Amino acid sequence: MLPIVECRLCHHRCRLDEGERGQCRVRINLDGKLYSLVYGKPCSVHIDPIEKKPLYHVLPASASFSLATAGCNLRCKFCQNWQISQSPPEETENIELPPESVVQEALRNHCRSIAYTYSDPVIFYEYMLDTAKLAKQNGLINIFRTAAFIEEEPLLELCPFIQTASVDLKGITEEYYEKMCAAKLEPVLQAVKIMHRQGVWVELTNLVVPTWNDKEKDIRDLCLWIKENLGPDVPLHFSRFWPMHQLKSLPPTPEKTLTRAREIGLEEGLHYVYVGNIPEHEGNNTYCPKDGKLLIRRIGYSILENNIIDGQCKFCGTHIPGLWA
Numbered sequence: 484m485l486p487i488v489e490c491r492l493c494h495h496r497c498r499l500d501e502g503e504r505g506q507c508r509v510r511i512n513l514d515g516k517l518y519s520l521v522y523g524k525p526c527s528v529h530i531d532p533i534e535k536k537p538l539y540h541v542l543p544a545s546a547s548f549s550l551a552t553a554g555c556n557l558r559c560k561f562c563q564n565w566q567i568s569q570s571p572p573e574e575t576e577n578i579e580l581p582p583e584s585v586v587q588e589a590l591r592n593h594c595r596s597i598a599y600t601y602s603d604p605v606i607f608y609e610y611m612l613d614t615a616k617l618a619k620q621n622g623l624i625n626i627f628r629t630a631a632f633i634e635e636e637p638l639l640e641l642c643p644f645i646q647t648a649s650v651d652l653k654g655i656t657e658e659y660y661e662k663m664c665a666a667k668l669e670p671v672l673q674a675v676k677i678m679h680r681q682g683v684w685v686e687l688t689n690l691v692v693p694t695w696n697d698k699e700k701d702i703r704d705l706c707l708w709i710k711e712n713l714g715p716d717v718p719l720h721f722s723r724f725w726p727m728h729q730l731k732s733l734p735p736t737p738e739k740t741l742t743r744a745r746e747i748g749l750e751e752g753l754h755y756v757y758v759g760n761i762p763e764h765e766g767n768n769t770y771c772p773k774d775g776k777l778l779i780r781r782i783g784y785s786i787l788e789n790n791i792i793d794g795q796c797k798f799c800g801t802h803i804p805g806l807w808a
C-alpha cells in the first residue's frame with residue numbers, strides 16, 4: 484500500500500491518500516510523493532499599479548507584475564476571484580511561465596516588483612519561492628499578497644526573499660474565520676507577527692462585511708491587536724465589501740461604516756489607517772502622524788501629490804515608515 488502523505492504547507496495539514504488532492508485543489512499525492520500541479524502555470528497575469536495590492540507605503544505609483552495560479556486554501560464566501568481561487572487547474576486557462584520568464588517579463592515591462600496575488604500564493608509556494616529568489620537577484624521587490632494561513636517553517640524560508648506582504652486580516656474572531664473562510668485566526672496572527680519580526684514590510688487589509696465583522700467591537704479589537712503586537716506604524720486598510728460570490732444578498736459596506744472604522748483606528752493610536760474602494764474618500768490619503776499634513780493624495784490608484792522626501796514628511800521631517808526608493 485502506498486503511504487499517506489501529509490502536506491505541511493498550511494494549517495489544514497491535509498493527509499492525502501494516493502491520487503488525492505488537498506483542500507487547495509492543486510497539491511496531490513502521486514506515488515507517495517506530494518506534487519504541485521501549478522508550478523510555472525499561472526492562470527492570471529497582469530501589470531497592476533502597486534496601490535491596487537493595496538500597498539500605500541511601497542514604491543508609490545510603480546507598476547507591479549502580478550500573477551496567480553488556480554486554487555486557494557481558504558473558502559471565503561466573499562471571494563472576488565472565486566473563478567480562479569475555487570477552481571482546480573484543469574478548469575482555468577493557464578500559460579507556461581517559469582520563474583525566469585516571470586522575472587524577464589517584469590523587467591521588460593518596467594515593473595519594480597512582482598506580486599504573488601489574486602488567489603493565495605501559499606498554494607503555489609514553490610513557484611513563488613523560486614521566482615522570488617530570482618527576482619531579488621535582479622533588483623525586483625517581491626510582494627506576498629496573502630491571507631497568511633501558512634505554517635511557520637515554510638514562512639521562515641520565504642521571508643528572506645519577500646520584502647513586503649499585503650495581508651488580509653479578515654476578522655478578529657475564530658468564529659468569523661471558521662464560518663466565513665473555513666480557516667483559523669490564530670495561525671494567521673502568528674504568521675503576521677513572524678513576518679513583521681523578520682523585517683518584512685507588512686500592510687494589513689480588513690474587508691468590512693455588513694452584519695458579519697462590522698461591529699464597533701470587532702473593529703476596535705482588530706486595531707488594538709495591531710497596535711499591541713505590531714506597533715502603530717503598520718498601515719491598516721479598511722476595504723469596502725461589494726456583493727460577490729456567496730454573499731450577493733448583502734448590501735455594499737456603507738461609507739459611514741468605513742469612515743467610523745478609520746476613526747476607531749486613529750482613536751486607538753494607529754498612525755496610518757486607510758479606506759479602500761471608495762474613491763476620493765479622505766481615507767485614501769496618507770497624512771503625517773505628527774503635524775497632520777497631507778503627504779500623499781490619491782484618487783483610486785493614482786497619485787496626485789507626494790510630499791514624502793527620502794522617507795520623511797517634507798514639512799516637519801518625521802520619518803514615514805515604508806519602502807520608498
Ligand code: SF4
Pocket residue numbers: 490491492493494495496497504505506507508509510555556605606
Ligand atoms: S497547501 Fe493545500 S494540500 Fe497543503 S495543507 Fe494546505 S490545503 Fe492542504
Ligand SMILES: [Zn+2]
Pocket residue numbers: 771772773774775776796797798799800801
Ligand atoms: Zn509632518
